[in-house]
Amino acid sequence: MMVSVWRYSHLLFAIASSVFLLVASITGVILAVEPISNKMEPYSVPGADELSLAQTLGHINENYGEVLAVMRDRNGFVSVTAIVEGQNQTFYIDPFTGEKLGDLIHKKPIFQFATNLHRSLFLKSTGRFLIGLASFLLILISISGIVLIAKRQGGYKQFFAPVVRENFSQYHHVVYARWALIPLLILALTGVYLSLLRFDVIPNSNVSLQVDFDSIQEEPVKEYTQFDLFKNTPLSELRELEYPFSEFVEDYYIIRLKDREVYLNQITGEVLAEEKYPALQVMTSWARVLHTGEGSIIWSIVLGFGSLAIPFLTVTGFIVYFKRPKTKIKNAYGKHESEYMVLVGTEGGTTLQFAQELHKQLLAAGKKSHLALMNAYGHFKKMEHLVVVTATYGQGEAPASAEKFIERVGKHRQRQAFDFSVVGFGSTAYPNFCQFAYEAHEALNDSANSTALQEVFTVNDRSFEAFNNWSDTWSKEVGVTLHLEKPKSTLGPKPESTFKVIDKIELPEDDTFLLSLKNLNGSRPVSGDLLSVIPAEGARERLYSIGKVNDTLVISIRRHEKGLCSNYLHQLAQGEKLTARVVDNRNFHFPKQAKKTVFIATGTGIGPFLGMIQENVKKREIHLYWGARKREAFNLYKDYIETARREGKLTAFKTAYSRENGEKTYVQHLVRQDKTLFLDVLKSKGCIMICGSIAMQKEVLRELQVLSKEHLGKDLSHYQNRKQIKMDCY
């Protein structure tokens, strides 16, 4: 079934039941404390469970003249109801001596209040019905939640695989939901059961034993301590024992054991009637125990945390929903008057932001562009250029707004020739990366009058840089000039810091330079974090990977002839100040646990690694692979690398030059060459970190994918999900 159906039902059920579920869960948390506090009362006597009923009754009868009943509750506390000084009294006793241990636990007012609110919202039957209904909706929410997690994770087998983190709410919603699933489902199911019981949908089946009074015997007279049942039944089996009401033989002992009810002749000890509890009653008893946690501290704690998950999941769930940018699209030009069509396939809406930016810039360039969802595919009279920007959901499925796309491409033929380009958004941490984009490409390729401008272009982890790369090549091919602006929301505003330039080393023949900065205030970055620099007012921010070397920050920069930012940084002289922000990039920090780490970099991508190597005081195994065009580019980093090698902080260093001596070596070739090392790193929970151009990243990932599939029998996403592959490419 389609993802959107599950998602909408998940949301709908949550909206319908949220208020009641919140009340029920908060009171539920309070009520989880009750069985725990009861169980901690000191009325449990060790070893008493092994006493026989005959011994226990003997001890009790010695102490009290008129005993009415003996009970053993789920906590294992034994209580006696007896007439003491003309009054009914119920109290806990020590089964070894029969002595009173304390008065019955009185339900505290707070628990009484919480119970009433929990069961019926103080609305009596109406409230009970509402709570029962909310409980039922909780079952549906749980089931739709299970399906959604499975779809998101790419199958039920991956259900407990690590979750890809998009943001706090999304990540924790999924992670906590998985943990809370079992207690929540049990609470919901038993809650519904108890409600149905309350409304007599499930019959309340009691044992009703019949005694044949005509055949009751008065001999042989036996002492009650000699009754077989009393002698052979341990106290642990007992629930309740009622004494005969009078001394007449017609009155008998009523004994409720864990599994059956027995009537016992008070004079002969003969069993007058006996019946096992019907299955329904056993189920009811289980439903109660499972729902209340009575008698078990551990289960009560589990239920308490399960209950606590509901407010958390409600809040994060609604945040996930409301944070999703709404798919509101305004168009200046109708679909039949536009030459440019931008179609979006999006789940959450992040893909839409990029498509909107493209659409906006096309309009700014004076083109007639129309933006629509992929499901709106139809005959577009004037379309010449089609761009499809689509995400993929879960295991290669179509996202919500593109579920009908392929079918509609088959149905609606364009009468004029058009070209198309497909951009796939996704995360390589999922298997079947950008799967749907490829399918959409195929479908368009097969349709009439279409020409593919390029192969599918994939964008990993919403990388604006990658999208920009695509836009550059595409706009050249169709003949427009485009300048995309980075969507602002991808990085939250962070306070700015002031940095002082303390050193600048230049390599003019390679147009690269190293800038050493000292942080004068603000946050303390870690190697791998990013430095966001805005070179002029209103200009777009540029991000540089930080390497932290001895308290100074090193950034490695390539100077572009017309590059606004690189030239701005280049003209900074020693001692000058620079205002920039540090952006936390926790997905690219040095792995503290990994025993073996491989760094792969091209060109200035070596920057963050310089810091990480320098910080490797524990001298763990680090291999560095570096690619550049020419050998001379290395001179800029020579000192750093040679020092690290000498100090034992860097295990191995290998280079690949692509414009040297006619040979064309790229880092991906080295990956294949040294496959034993790479396989070993993947197997032994080591880490591979990649920094540099996106083109290089794609090639390296392709090599690794081949290795992983051929030699380890696993998709590379498996390792990426375990954070064994970290990337920071532009």
Add this chain to the structure above:
Amino acid sequence: MKPKIFKLAAVLVLTTLVLGLFSFVKEPEVSYKCMIQMTNYTGEKAYVVVSLINPEGEYEKTLYIQGDDREWFPDLKNWWKFSNGSGENVDALSGATIGNGERNIISLGFSASHIDAGYKVRFESAVENQEYYAVDAEIELNSATLTEKVEGQGYIRYIRMVPNR
């Protein structure tokens, strides 16, 4: 003169002593064991209140309340009017509710002067969202018939009483 004063003093002391003693002598109490057997009705657990009714047919005092949640007390309308109005303290008189088909054995204490004097013991009952029985069962405090089984009209199937040992 003197002996007269002594005599008077002796009489005074004696009378105070006798009077004092007399006031300490408790009215003899009679204790009965009472079984409330419920019918197999459907629904929540029943609230049952046991009260002493004087020969004029009015509530004299509350003997026992089967039900511990005060929220439902007003459902026992007639008794609540009396008990709530009289302000008697019933905290010590209440016990757990019991459900359909179950039985409850309680102990009831009467002062001997109430026996064979036209007093009655009334059982009234109520169940959440169901009918209220102002008189579910009633037993005359008559020593000859007290131990006979009395059938109930509502949620109570029957009441049995026996003298306490």
